[in-house]
Amino acid sequence: MSSLAGLRKSRYGSLALVGLAVFAAGVLPFFYESGSPFIDDCVTALAYVVMALGLNIVVGFAGLLDLGYVAFFAIGAYAIGWFGSGFFSNVNGGEGIHIGVAGLAADLPGFHFNFLLVLVVAVLLTAVAGAIIGLPTLRLRGDYIAIVTLAFGEIIGRIAINGDEIKLGTHTLTAGRQGITPVDKVDLPFVDPFTSLNLRPWYWLALALVLLVLFVNVRLRDSRLGRAWIALREDEVAAASMGVPLVKTKLLAYAVGAAFGGISGAFLGSYLNTVNADQFQFSFSIFILAMIILGGLGSIWGVVVGAIALSFINTRLIPDVLNPVPGKIGLDFDLTQLSFGIFGFLLVIMMVLRPEGLIPERRRKLELTEGIGTGEESVYEARA
Amino acid sequence: MNAGATSEPAPKPGNSDVDGLLLEAQAIFKVFGGLVAVEDVSFSLPRKSIMSIIGPNGAGKTTFFNMLTGLYKPTSGRVLFDGEDVTGKRPDKIMAKGVARTFQNIRLFATMSALENVMVSQHSRTKSGLFGSILRTPRTRREEREATEKGRQELEYVGLKPSVFEEMSVNLSYGDQRRLEIARALASDPALLLLDEPTAGMNPQESAELTEFMRRLRDERGLTILLIEHDMKVVMEVSERITVLDHGEKIAEGKPEEVRKDERVIEAYLGTKA
Numbered sequence: 001m002s003s004l005a006g007l008r009k010s011r012y013g014s015l016a017l018v019g020l021a022v023f024a025a026g027v028l029p030f031f032y033e034s035g036s037p038f039i040d041d042c043v044t045a046l047a048y049v050v051m052a053l054g055l056n057i058v059v060g061f062a063g064l065l066d067l068g069y070v071a072f073f074a075i076g077a078y079a080i081g082w083f084g085s086g087f088f089s090n091v092n093g094g095e096g097i098h099i100g101v102a103g104l105a106a107d108l109p110g111f112h113f114n115f116l117l118v119l120v121v122a123v124l125l126t127a128v129a130g131a132i133i134g135l136p137t138l139r140l141r142g143d144y145i146a147i148v149t150l151a152f153g154e155i156i157g158r159i160a161i162n163g164d165e166i167k168l169g170t171h172t173l174t175a176g177r178q179g180i181t182p183v184d185k186v187d188l189p190f191v192d193p194f195t196s197l198n199l200r201p202w203y204w205l206a207l208a209l210v211l212l213v214l215f216v217n218v219r220l221r222d223s224r225l226g227r228a229w230i231a232l233r234e235d236e237v238a239a240a241s242m243g244v245p246l247v248k249t250k251l252l253a254y255a256v257g258a259a260f261g262g263i264s265g266a267f268l269g270s271y272l273n274t275v276n277a278d279q280f281q282f283s284f285s286i287f288i289l290a291m292i293i294l295g296g297l298g299s300i301w302g303v304v305v306g307a308i309a310l311s312f313i314n315t316r317l318i319p320d321v322l323n324p325v326p327g328k329i330g331l332d333f334d335l336t337q338l339s340f341g342i343f344g345f346l347l348v349i350m351m352v353l354r355p356e357g358l359i360p361e362r363r364r365k366l367e368l369t370e371g372i373g374t375g376e377e378s379v380y381e382a383r384a
Numbered sequence: 385m386n387a388g389a390t391s392e393p394a395p396k397p398g399n400s401d402v403d404g405l406l407l408e409a410q411a412i413f414k415v416f417g418g419l420v421a422v423e424d425v426s427f428s429l430p431r432k433s434i435m436s437i438i439g440p441n442g443a444g445k446t447t448f449f450n451m452l453t454g455l456y457k458p459t460s461g462r463v464l465f466d467g468e469d470v471t472g473k474r475p476d477k478i479m480a481k482g483v484a485r486t487f488q489n490i491r492l493f494a495t496m497s498a499l500e501n502v503m504v505s506q507h508s509r510t511k512s513g514l515f516g517s518i519l520r521t522p523r524t525r526r527e528e529r530e531a532t533e534k535g536r537q538e539l540e541y542v543g544l545k546p547s548v549f550e551e552m553s554v555n556l557s558y559g560d561q562r563r564l565e566i567a568r569a570l571a572s573d574p575a576l577l578l579l580d581e582p583t584a585g586m587n588p589q590e591s592a593e594l595t596e597f598m599r600r601l602r603d604e605r606g607l608t609i610l611l612i613e614h615d616m617k618v619v620m621e622v623s624e625r626i627t628v629l630d631h632g633e634k635i636a637e638g639k640p641e642e643v644r645k646d647e648r649v650i651e652a653y654l655g656t657k658a
Contacts, residue, residue, distance in 0.1 A: 225513070
């Protein structure tokens with residue numbers, strides 16, 4: 001059996017590899033036109049990486065199956081919809097409230113906060129929402145957690161869709177299916193405001209967010225908290241008996257995971273220039289979950305690869321490369337409508353050929369190949 | 385009986401401390417649905433003593449352990465640790481007060497290394513939180529270093545070879561896994577160590593070593609030890625006092641030689657005379 005010490009050394013060795021990958025990713029946009037659709041797909045993929053890394057904390061590290069992750073995408077997106085657009089057009093007597101914004105946005109009605117401030121708001125809102133979704137699941141295990149989180153995702157999705165009927169004073173909560181648009185472009189200090197013509201700054205910002213989230217992920221994995229999460233995943237009863245407070249540890253996993261979803265949501269809201277309730281569907285939760293399963297549950301680098309792979313399969317492979325295929329063999333249907341069928345097919349193939357994921361976590365690999373750590377015994381009388 | 389237990393005058397907190405008692409269980413009941421798993425068991429454990437709970441399978445021994453460590457909440461009765469009422473407190477809170485345990489069927493964190501296992505059990509002795517861990521502040525680093533060092537010491541103390549410290553616990557030999565479970569409990573600096581059938585699956589030689597080791601724990605580290613055990617040789621040799629449970633009730637208590645001769649104990653183990 002491989003010793004963990006060896007793996008740990010190789011982890012330091014791979015640091016150079018990571019540096020190289022970051023450099024390559026950093027210069028990538030120069031090989032494409034500034035408005036190229038490829039850069040567009042890259043930006044989307046990077047935003048998905050952030051979400052997948054967030055979900056990985058909840059599902060991969062702490063072992064809490066969360067099927068409602070889309071809720072945090074939604075809340076993050078509404079953070080910028082509410083605080084970075086003209087949506088609340090009546091505030092301050094129609095003058096708008098502006099914090100740290102310049103240019104066009106500074107004269108528009110509604111809340112217009114600087115993007116960094118919106119990120120903070122998104123993180124706070126989603127972390128709280130994460131803890132709230134965590135609360136009812138504390139007494140539950142395995143599949144039951146999945147059902148409750150699924151319901152939570154649906155509830156947030158429904159609120160988003162019907163939010164145009166929910167009145168907050170003179171305003172509605174959301175714009176429903178019409179969407180909140182336009183949304184303020186990212187405006188960072190010392191940098192020219194982003195535009196929809198030049199996608200490079202968006203790309204670099206998304207890359208920076210990925211690096212930030214990666215950093216936090218790695219640090220947390222190798223910390224007291226990370227160990228507590230993994231202990232919890234391995235054996236909840238033993239973890240509690242060894243002094244790990246279950247409630248606090250689980251809620252932290254939910255909150256941190258959710259916060260990453262919020263960051264990504266706020267970014268995508270600005271990037272896509274709309275916050276539309278149709279974006280927040282159950283299938284999106286599954287899409288992100290499929291990314292981390294494809295990459296390797298619990299494996300940080302696996303999740304990055306899985307998210308990029310699935311994102312590109314979704315945005316390039318299916319619509320561009322595979323779509324003409326049915327036409328060529330005399331069939332008449334649109335392959336993009338089958339994309340979830342294709343994801344499902346890919347997952348089945350993966351489960352047969354490589355169930356531990358593309359880049360498996362060292363622990364998980366053992367679990368799947370030798371059937372270890374899957375025992376569920378409810379000795380503990382759970383109480384919140 | 386239930387009413388009788390509650391109408392008893394409650395001993396003042398701190399009482400058991402004066403008596404030199406580390407743990408006191410007062411009239412503990414545990415009912416699962418219609419099944420009375422533990423019935424009116426009172427029990428006290430002097431400091432720096434080694435005591436055993438024995439009894440046939442299904443006598444309620446492990447259930448009783450689970451109530452002492454907070455995994456189960458007693459239906460009625462009180463548990464005092466170090467003079468403080470810990471009845472129904474959360475397992476991690478009780479562990480933080482100084483009660484550590486091992487499990488009958490080994491419950492290590494299978495895919496964590498031996499060292500990581502003994503670091504998890506230091507959770508309640510360490511502090512670094514979310515932001516400290518992300519920023520890896522000097523305090524966090526020092527704490528990590530100390531926890532690692534402490535973990536290594538405990539692993540050595542129970543006799544694990546340094547070559548297996550980084551090995552996933554599931555890959556360790558059975559004997560090493562048993563040792564690791566004890567090391568994991570010790571790493572939390574407990575005052576009371578609860579061992580649930582520690583010699584299960586051990587050969588006589590290993591059992592004898594463990595007996596010796598338990599004495600060492602008491603003498604070197606001042607630990608109080610309570611064990612559930614089926615190996616009568618170990619029980620008779622190591623225990624100062626023995627409590628016998630049968631069908632959830634305490635049927636005998638006393639020195640090993642007294643318990644050995646007790647009619648009801650013989651009956652419980654061998655059945656009634658025809």
